[in-house]
Amino acid sequence: MSAVAPPARAVVVRARGLVKRFGARAVLDGVDLDVHAGETVVLLGRSGTGKSVFLKHAIGLLKADSGTLEVLGTDVTSADADTWNRVRRDVAMVFQAGALFDSMTVGENIALGLHHQRRFTAGEIAAKVEHALAVVGLAGTTAQRPSSLSGGMRKRVGIARAIALQPRLLLYDEPTSGLDPVTSDVINRLIRRLQRDLGASALVVSHDMTSARFVGDRIAMLDEGKMIFDGTAGAIDHAVDPRVRRFVEGRSDEMLDEAAPAGGS
Amino acid sequence: MSQVGVGSLPLVILVAVFTGAVTAVQAAYQLEGMVPLRYVGSVVQKSVLIELGPVLTALVCGGRVGAAIAAELGTMRVTEQIDALETMAIPPIRYLILPRFIATTVMLPVITVFADFVAVAGGFVVASMVFDQSGHTYFEAVRNTFEPRDLFSGLTKSAVFGAVIGLMGSFYGFGTEGGAEGVGKATTQAVVASCVLVLVLDYVLANLLFRVAY
Numbered sequence: 001m002s003a004v005a006p007p008a009r010a011v012v013v014r015a016r017g018l019v020k021r022f023g024a025r026a027v028l029d030g031v032d033l034d035v036h037a038g039e040t041v042v043l044l045g046r047s048g049t050g051k052s053v054f055l056k057h058a059i060g061l062l063k064a065d066s067g068t069l070e071v072l073g074t075d076v077t078s079a080d081a082d083t084w085n086r087v088r089r090d091v092a093m094v095f096q097a098g099a100l101f102d103s104m105t106v107g108e109n110i111a112l113g114l115h116h117q118r119r120f121t122a123g124e125i126a127a128k129v130e131h132a133l134a135v136v137g138l139a140g141t142t143a144q145r146p147s148s149l150s151g152g153m154r155k156r157v158g159i160a161r162a163i164a165l166q167p168r169l170l171l172y173d174e175p176t177s178g179l180d181p182v183t184s185d186v187i188n189r190l191i192r193r194l195q196r197d198l199g200a201s202a203l204v205v206s207h208d209m210t211s212a213r214f215v216g217d218r219i220a221m222l223d224e225g226k227m228i229f230d231g232t233a234g235a236i237d238h239a240v241d242p243r244v245r246r247f248v249e250g251r252s253d254e255m256l257d258e259a260a261p262a263g264g265s
Numbered sequence: 266m267s268q269v270g271v272g273s274l275p276l277v278i279l280v281a282v283f284t285g286a287v288t289a290v291q292a293a294y295q296l297e298g299m300v301p302l303r304y305v306g307s308v309v310q311k312s313v314l315i316e317l318g319p320v321l322t323a324l325v326c327g328g329r330v331g332a333a334i335a336a337e338l339g340t341m342r343v344t345e346q347i348d349a350l351e352t353m354a355i356p357p358i359r360y361l362i363l364p365r366f367i368a369t370t371v372m373l374p375v376i377t378v379f380a381d382f383v384a385v386a387g388g389f390v391v392a393s394m395v396f397d398q399s400g401h402t403y404f405e406a407v408r409n410t411f412e413p414r415d416l417f418s419g420l421t422k423s424a425v426f427g428a429v430i431g432l433m434g435s436f437y438g439f440g441t442e443g444g445a446e447g448v449g450k451a452t453t454q455a456v457v458a459s460c461v462l463v464l465v466l467d468y469v470l471a472n473l474l475f476r477v478a479y
Contacts, residue, residue: 056348059352060351060352061348061351061352081356084354085354088352088353088354089354091352092352092353093348093349093352095345095348095349096345097344097345099344099345099346099348099349100346100349101341101346101349102344102346112353112355113353113354113355116353116354116355117354165353
């Protein structure tokens with residue numbers, strides 16, 4: 001929980017040459033990425049560049065075709081279910097649309113993972129649920145149904161569900177997509193604050209530059225399954241790669257115009 | 266379980282009443298001139314217990330419960346709820362599929378018992394109103410030819426059909442991909458697959474349970 005990083009920083013996620021194909025298309029085409037302990041890395045990229053696919057590898061929802069992957073010191077490249085379930089005790093994922101169980105109340109959603117760990121009494125779980133909801137600013141919503149919440153609230157409940165498990169690594173899938181700028185800022189501040197308070201490492205998949213600059217200690221950028229940038233938020237403004245520049249400045253240039261002439265002749 | 270069982274009951278009872286009634290009318294038509302009409306009760310009882318009760322209940326529940334399971338699990342799949350379970354180290358098969366499988370396998374024989382009773386009663390309504398039979402005549406015929414083996418073999422079929430409905434709903438629901446359209450497709454496939462399997466397995470089970478040496 002110390003705010004000061006140890007001298008030789010442990011690596012919580014280490015990917016080397018990760019390849020994942022869907023059919024003939026290599027969605028990840030030899031990706032290298034390190035996430036160090038206590039660090040928040042934002043994985044940027046346009047839609048369909050394999051960011052979320054990479055994230056899903058880090059929690060075992062997908063299995064790589066080749067390359068190696070280590071999560072929290074365990075080689076999970078071809079890990080079986082038991083190994084993954086051990087690793088998953090310390091990793092939590094925040095899904096894009098919350099992925100809340102809609103047959104349960106908000107409180108039950110957050111309690112489910114805690115119940116399943118069989119480490120806590122009912123009273124402890126109730127306290128943890130209340131605490132997690134208070135941290136994301138939704139105290140008192142325990143009895144509500146996910147369907148009665150707004151998109152931003154659902155994402156916050158999703159975050160509460162993740163942090164209730166006290167993970168050492170948090171994975172966020174597009175935490176700000178589909179939210180208005182003010183709610184996005186709420187989420188960004190929350191991610192930042194959680195990192196400070198929990199000392200957990202985080203890997204954030206996003207295509208939101210504002211969010212990336214705000215929450216990221218480091219930014220990595222994927223394009224067509226390859227890593228094209230890896231550096232600090234400051235360094236991305238001076239990147240020379242035209243693909244990175246286009247993304248940072250939000251320009252399409254001639255990409256679309258050349259590919260398909262609008263008039264057609 | 267209550268959703269599978271109690272929820273399906275009104276529809277199953279409606280189907281059963283008419284099944285019994287239709288069987289009585291048509292049995293009378295077929296028996297006329299060959300066998301005295303007082304045996305209508307036997308025919309209704311036999312056909313309902315070994316065939317119509319289990320199969321029609323399974324087809325009705327395949328449509329209703331199988332579709333519900335596929336739609337629910339399919340929606341959980343496309344909204345990443347199943348992924349979320351997995352990331353929390355909760356095995357989705359044990360947590361989602363097993364309870365549904367047990368519910369349909371246990372509940373289908375239970376509602377089939379109801380359907381059997383109601384269908385035999387439906388047959389009596391026709392026998393008394395159309396053929397002017399007394400309750401004594403009808404139920405005497407029902408009772409005289411009753412063999413426990415018929416009932417239990419019929420319920421064995423039901424349990425197998427229940428397992429099929431739970432498995433098909435879960436299988437297609439779990440494998441859903443592609444948003445709302447995918448959920449619709451999975452639901453249809455689950456219903457079709459469970460109905461076809463019910464009919465095929467009915468034939469297989471009939472051979473195992475009611476084989477006559479000849």
